[in-house]
Amino acid sequence: MLTITNLTANAGGKPILKGISLTVNAGEVHAIMGPNGSGKSTLAQVIAGHPGYEVTGGSVTYEGQDLLELEAEVRAQQGIFLAFQYPVEIPGVSNAYFLRAAYNEVRKAHGEDEVDPLEFLDIMAKKLKVVEMDEAMLQRSVNAGFSGGEKKRNEILQMAVLEPKLAVLDETDSGLDIDALRIVAEGVNKLKRPDNATIVVTHYQRLLNYIVPDFVHVLAQGRIVRSGGKELALELEERGYDWLLEPAGASA
Amino acid sequence: MSSQIESLVNKEYQYGFVTDIESDAIPRGLTEETVRLISARKNEPQWLLDWRLKAFKRWLSMTEPRWPNVKYGEIDYQAQTYYSAPKSVKPLQSLDEVDPELLKTYEKLGISLNEQKRLSGVAVDAIFDSVSVGTTMKEELKKHGVIFCSFGEAVIEHPELVQRYLGSVVPYSDNFFAALNSAVFSDGSFVYIPKGVRCPLELSTYFRINAADTGQFERTLIVADEGAYVSYLEGCTAPKRSTNQLHAAVVEIVALDDAQVKYSTVQNWYAGDKDGVGGIYNFVTKRGKAFTNSKISWTQVETGSAITWKYPSVILQGDNSTGEFYSVAVVNNKQQADTGTKMIHIGKNTKSTIISKGISAGHGQNSYRGQVKVLPKATGARNYTQCDSMLIGNQCGAHTFPYIEIANNSATLEHEASTSKIGEDQIFYCKQRGLNAEHAISLIVAGFCKEVFKELPMEFALEAQQLLGISLEGSVG
Numbered sequence: 001m002l003t004i005t006n007l008t009a010n011a012g013g014k015p016i017l018k019g020i021s022l023t024v025n026a027g028e029v030h031a032i033m034g035p036n037g038s039g040k041s042t043l044a045q046v047i048a049g050h051p052g053y054e055v056t057g058g059s060v061t062y063e064g065q066d067l068l069e070l071e072a073e074v075r076a077q078q079g080i081f082l083a084f085q086y087p088v089e090i091p092g093v094s095n096a097y098f099l100r101a102a103y104n105e106v107r108k109a110h111g112e113d114e115v116d117p118l119e120f121l122d123i124m125a126k127k128l129k130v131v132e133m134d135e136a137m138l139q140r141s142v143n144a145g146f147s148g149g150e151k152k153r154n155e156i157l158q159m160a161v162l163e164p165k166l167a168v169l170d171e172t173d174s175g176l177d178i179d180a181l182r183i184v185a186e187g188v189n190k191l192k193r194p195d196n197a198t199i200v201v202t203h204y205q206r207l208l209n210y211i212v213p214d215f216v217h218v219l220a221q222g223r224i225v226r227s228g229g230k231e232l233a234l235e236l237e238e239r240g241y242d243w244l245l246e247p248a249g250a251s252a
Numbered sequence: 253m254s255s256q257i258e259s260l261v262n263k264e265y266q267y268g269f270v271t272d273i274e275s276d277a278i279p280r281g282l283t284e285e286t287v288r289l290i291s292a293r294k295n296e297p298q299w300l301l302d303w304r305l306k307a308f309k310r311w312l313s314m315t316e317p318r319w320p321n322v323k324y325g326e327i328d329y330q331a332q333t334y335y336s337a338p339k340s341v342k343p344l345q346s347l348d349e350v351d352p353e354l355l356k357t358y359e360k361l362g363i364s365l366n367e368q369k370r371l372s373g374v375a376v377d378a379i380f381d382s383v384s385v386g387t388t389m390k391e392e393l394k395k396h397g398v399i400f401c402s403f404g405e406a407v408i409e410h411p412e413l414v415q416r417y418l419g420s421v422v423p424y425s426d427n428f429f430a431a432l433n434s435a436v437f438s439d440g441s442f443v444y445i446p447k448g449v450r451c452p453l454e455l456s457t458y459f460r461i462n463a464a465d466t467g468q469f470e471r472t473l474i475v476a477d478e479g480a481y482v483s484y485l486e487g488c489t490a491p492k493r494s495t496n497q498l499h500a501a502v503v504e505i506v507a508l509d510d511a512q513v514k515y516s517t518v519q520n521w522y523a524g525d526k527d528g529v530g531g532i533y534n535f536v537t538k539r540g541k542a543f544t545n546s547k548i549s550w551t552q553v554e555t556g557s558a559i560t561w562k563y564p565s566v567i568l569q570g571d572n573s574t575g576e577f578y579s580v581a582v583v584n585n586k587q588q589a590d591t592g593t594k595m596i597h598i599g600k601n602t603k604s605t606i607i608s609k610g611i612s613a614g615h616g617q618n619s620y621r622g623q624v625k626v627l628p629k630a631t632g633a634r635n636y637t638q639c640d641s642m643l644i645g646n647q648c649g650a651h652t653f654p655y656i657e658i659a660n661n662s663a664t665l666e667h668e669a670s671t672s673k674i675g676e677d678q679i680f681y682c683k684q685r686g687l688n689a690e691h692a693i694s695l696i697v698a699g700f701c702k703e704v705f706k707e708l709p710m711e712f713a714l715e716a717q718q719l720l721g722i723s724l725e726g727s728v729g
Contacts (some may be wrong), residue, residue, distance in 0.1 A: 090682075
């Protein structure tokens with residue numbers, strides 16, 4: 001589904017990703033872990049097409065296409081979804097309106113008819129259950145005045161509505177209390193299908209107790225320094241990241 | 253802002269066409285003779301000519317205000333034409349007699365004067381250059397005693413009402429442009445709602461400037477008698493021309509005891525091209541006088557004009573009267589706007605609300621200028637002001653000039669202000685959900701303006717939202 005080969009990228013002229021290679025197949029869950037500043041979020045943003053990052057080398061292929069050639073909205077329409085670490089507020093625009101606009105853009109891109117507000121309400125009734133959210137949430141402005149937990153749940157609600165092929169969760173666990181963490185993680189698990197894939201970017205192992213990864217990759221100083229199964233996450237929990245950084249040496 | 257936000261605003265102005273029609277215009281220039289000529293063309297009574305002449309004399313002694321935060325060259329008042337009317341328009345003609353070319357023009361503007369295709373629930377007065385082409389739904393309105401006609405017609409048919417209220421809110425000596433308008437005003441709309449009547453239709457005037465180098469100086473007078481209610485909407489467009497055209501209008505509203513007047517504007521005059529060539533100079537005086545328990549509410553969506561200079565205001569004369577001002581002002585390319593309101597609290601327990609949303613894109617400069625004045629006898633006055641600015645790109649400007657004068661200690665005032673920038677992050681968030689940049693901007697801007705749009709009559713809220721999308725197109729790239 002997604003093949004990243006030797007990807008390098010800059011932010012503000014500074015190299016952040018220094019040669020990432022990663023293959024994600026349908027049905028898989030990959031966890032990207034690593035210390036702060038290792039480039040985890042950058043990788044997520046580059047996959048989604050954030051204009052603030054400059055790809056300087058390597059390639060990314062998604063469903064047989066050169067992903068880096070596509071505008072961010074086209075990537076989204078073709079099934080790439082980024083759950084933001086810091087979801088953005090859009091005052092005055094109701095969640096319902098925003099969700100329907102997004103839903104219809106994806107439908108249009110697939111040559112399907114747009115749905116009207118009434119049909120959409122029916123669809124939403126089911127989706128709200130995925131993240132245990134109240135219908136009142138739909139009438140509030142997008143993320144405006146939401147608590148940290150509400151914002152993250154709202155991200156998963158959007159994911160439930162858009163049903164992406166490849167979901168990238170960027171530090172979705174940060175700032176969540178244990179109940180919210182459970183709801184969010186269960187939401188993600190409910191959305192898992194054999195034909196979609198998930199990349200979970202996280203700093204801590206605790207999210208991976210709920211969303212069990214097939215593969216764990218450790219990112220440090222812009223490179224994947226170790227890959228393994230879910231047991232690698234547990235090892236990191238015990239030993240921290242330092243033992244993996246030592247070979248790189250220079251960073252201390 | 254990066255390249256992302258620099259290329260959304262430049263869609264063609266779709267109302268920029270010219271109607272090819274024979275006009276009867278008076279010679280260029282402005283002298284006492286011009287004033288007499290206009291009055292004679294309109295078969296006006298002596299009292300009105302005298303009033304015009306007094307205004308003209310006063311105007312000669314006044315100087316053009318240069319305090320607004322806008323920049324433009326000298327206006328040559330002798331180079332303008334002050335009256336131009338399509339030859340085919342006859343005084344007091346019925347709609348069946350209207351020149352098909354004019355009907356076509358209004359069709360193209362989306363305003364059907366034709367009986368079958370009209371917007372239901374809306375009566376329209378169509379003003380073309382200096383004259384009214386026709387007014388729809390007159391018979392229906394007559395049943396309720398509502399008078400809705402061109403100003404020229406009102407002078408002839410209802411002189412007592414016009415004479416009583418003309419200049420009672422905006423005296424001819426009020427300011428430079430009001431004096432100019434009082435001297436040379438051509439047509440406009442007149443509305444009278446009798447005692448206790450709730451006007452059953454939305455009233456709407458559609459202003460169109462067509463002739464070149466011609467100013468439009470319309471005058472609108474709305475009188476709501478005791479306990480009456482009316483909702484009125486004006487729309488404005490003009491052809492694309494490379495010279496600037498002057499539009500100096502006056503609108504007066506009188507809301508007698510317990511009356512309510514809601515006045516909405518969707519202003520989309522030609523704004524000039526992206527380099528600031530051409531466009532309308534929109535120098536307008538709008539004011540209402542609210543008597544006991546009455547309410548005057550201004551809602552404006554200002555997207556057009558090269559320069560806008562306009563402060564729809566309310567004199568809260570009577571006790572318990574209410575004044576409201578809801579505004580969205582958009583500037584893009586080289587547009588400049590200096591707009592806001594004045595709320596003058598005179599009566600006891602008077603209340604005013606000001607919600608202003610300024611959007612600046614391109615090289616546009618947008619100023620909010622608002623005055624809240626509480627006079628010594630205005631016990632218990634309340635004002636709430638919210639003034640928000642949004643910037644799109646980094647070449648534009650937003651400015652705020654609030655003036656507050658309080659002469660009564662019991663007054664309660666609240667003022668909130670904010671400035672935000674449409675961020676790369678907001679746009680990226682929308683794009684990541686499948687919306688393209690244009691869609692994202694129009695969504696973010698519509699959200700920003702929501703509190704004002706909800707005040708517009710339903711038929712026009714959507715139009716205003718679309719208009720906003722169009723005028724910002726190209727501001728993101």
